[in-house]
Amino acid sequence: MYGIGLLKGLAVTMRNMVSPGRQFTLHQYPDRRVGLLGLAKQANTNLVSYVLREPAMAAKSLIGLATVKDRMPQHPRFRGEEFVWYEERCTGCASCAKYCPLGIIEIVTHPSGDAMQEGEKYAIDVFDIDIGRCMFCGLCVEACPYDAIHMGSGFEESTYVREELVIDVDRLRSAPKRPSTWFRPQLEGKGYQPLDGQEVSWKDVGRHQMPDDSELEDRWAKR
Amino acid sequence: MDLPEWLAFGMAGFTLAFIVINAMIMSTALYTWFERRALGRFQVRLGPNRWGPFGLLQPLADIIKLITKEDTIPDEADRPAFTVAPVVLLLPMLLVVAVVPFGEDSFLGRLNVGILFIVGVTSISTIAIFVGGWASGNKYAMLGAMRGVAMLISYEVPMALAIAGVLLLVGPALPADAEGFAGISSLALSKIVESQVLPFLLVSPLAFLVFVAAASAEMSRTPFDQIEAESELGSGYHTEYSGIKFAVFQLAEFMAPIVTSIIIVTLFLGGTRGFSPVPEQIWFILKVFVVIFLLLWVRATWPRLRIDQIMAFAWKGLFGLAILNLFVVATEIEFLRTSDGTLSTGSLWLMAAINWPVTLVSVVVLARLLGHGRMDRPEPSPSPLANMYAEAE
């Protein structure tokens, strides 16, 4: 009343301007403007030694031109593009294709003649995922009984042509193996972070511990 | 060789105008950057920071973008009027700067009736807004233009009355001097600045309040931004504009806060007056900056009023306050003035001491009258028609 509410509002905005209690809503990406302090922090030195070591960069930062690379903070469970697919694990059962709500996975296989003892493995001819229509729901990942397909963690797949958004089997083979931990709780808790860049081999992504050689021999002997 | 007088005058005038107009445009560009950065900080985001140091080149990028954009004119539009409206809106902003003293001798036109000139010239913008909205042939633009005319004309009244209150304080014109020049009348801005031994903000806060409110309505900023009201009307009277015409509209719109701040500083904050080691021009710019920031702060915080509330506020609220202010100041002067009609510094202080309580009381009374006691909220009582607790029993 009497404009006191208005003044209170002004106080709130001013407080948020001079010292935002919480962080900014926005995150600068892919590079971030930094001041001198930020630069020194990134180089892991104190201010003075940084200025002495890299005067050019320091001067740049003073007129607000210095940038450093940065990325979005992201949880390991983030469901991203670039599916991570392990050919070694995939049997071509096409469960993933069946469970995709949009039906955008296409799989063509033929009997490979490999591994006849275990019941013959199928060779994958076609494994197309049309990520232009994918909604990254992760149901395919949930459906795969062999832990062969995982969500990726990237989100920078933009192209100029729609066709390029179809990920084919070659791209799946060569894509970096940095699976998201979505629906793969076994990957969690090991301190694994897809953004760190370390890759995970097919042996480690399974739900079950891989038996070691002696155990395997043992098992085979019993058969 | 002597130049003919008209030519010399013309050349000098042209050069000065060139400098001032460009300076205004550059400072407007700078201001857009400042406004966007500051608003960004208010809204806990960053604002433009990519292009150039601290994003300073952003206005340049904006201008290039706007100029290279296609300049569309709707079929329904009245072409000549549609084209001329942006320029007409820009004109008064630039004209006002011509008469404002930036320092004791930094003048463009030392006009004897400066303040009258300002009041007259700024009312041109009403016409520009109406022409722009009407000529677009768009219903949203038309609504914006209608609101614009109603609002701008209404707010000119309290604004002029507030100025009249200030002019009373300035005192009588100086008598004509020996060379026969008419003395500087109290309408001249330099005289107004000169007589502010005590800033008029202190002496008559009521006039300041009324003037600032009216001025922010005149430049259509929150809480009075009915003309554009982007959440209601798209963007009001310039809905149909694009390309360079839109750029000119935006220029005028962003120039308005600067010009308004300049006038406020001149009328109420002692203009170029300051303390001696720092030059007057710096003082002036500093004060203008502070006022601009305050206006921005308000803009970042408050929502807008509805059109009928705005009109009611002008006629029932500000108009009354302005009249009251005029009356109080006139009475005080009648009793306090010295024999030659001027006021001593002591009596200015006395007036300040009287006017502040008057201001507070009148604002409270006004809030009472306009608020209709609507502000308190009774305790809610559940409706008898449906009550889930009753059913559960």
Add this chain to the structure above:
Amino acid sequence: MAITTEPVTINLGPQHPSTHGVFRLRVTFDGEEVVDVEPVFGYLHRGTEKLAESRSYVQIVTLTDRLDYTASMSNNLAYVRAVEKLAGIEVPERAMYLRVITAELQRIASHLMATGFLLNDLGAFATPLMYCFRERERILDMFEMLCGARITLSYMRPGGVFQDAPAEFWPALDTFLVETPGYLDDLENLITGNEIVLARTRGVGILGDELAIATSVTGPMLRASGVQWDLRKADPYEVYDRLEFDIPIGVAGDTFDRYLVRILEMRESLKIIEQCVDQIPRGPIKPDLPFNLRPPEGDAYAAVEGPKGELGFYLVSDRGIAPYRCKIRAPSFINLTPLKEMVVGWKVGDLIVIFGSVDVVLGEVDR
């Protein structure tokens, strides 16, 4: 001679800054005054109900995310509850608590958005909106921890939730619970006492309790009209019967009440989450179910108190892997019913504000 003026008809939307999406209102103005409104729907129609008939029960969860995209969790919850009722699935305790926590977080997020946009419609140059978004961002961050997505969550599955919360979720939730009340105070300082907001919203767009009930309005809009009706209390589902919370109601059913009820509800939601965090047991989060459910023949309707109102799913099964019919009771759509009664006689600016205070999401209106 008297000057006669004609009413003007204006299309507000589908491209308009404050129709909250692609909504179209054909409004007839007499000067500034609204004489008539005629809403035009369907610009965002995607045929969700029809699509559901050719998806398996789990796959439909992904469709529900896209109904009310500001409150995917609540949509998930309403849908999976309908499936569980249909198929008679028991839900583990822990999963129920997780669902309640996420649904209440989602309610806060949705109300924050509603408040922010209402203030934006009031013309407050995006500042309150950005403050609201800042807080909502933290909720979305927590959702990202839970299920790897921020908007289209697909977190729940018939029978439970798809995955337990990671270790870092609980500390994040705790800090959120500690800090948010202070933040809400901040927001209220900025808005609730603001004379301009009061002048713009008090007594504007009144929806009486009688009309509200007659037009089957639900959610905060109904409660703002003074009707004490909340499914969480009236028909407790999940674990709501074990939690203590109040149902805030409004005084007059005007725009300000609708705003205030949302703010109060956010505070109640915080209380609920706190209790859940205290009570949540350890245990499984999902029973072992086949991926393709085949519920017995029959039908089931389950509703939850979503952020916008009663959100219900009606499913009919013919023993197939997909429902025979899926009907969605979308609160946003039904809450628009009394729009005309609320806005006629008010000005253009009020129309926008009243519409904003109804808080609709067009994904849900058009489905």
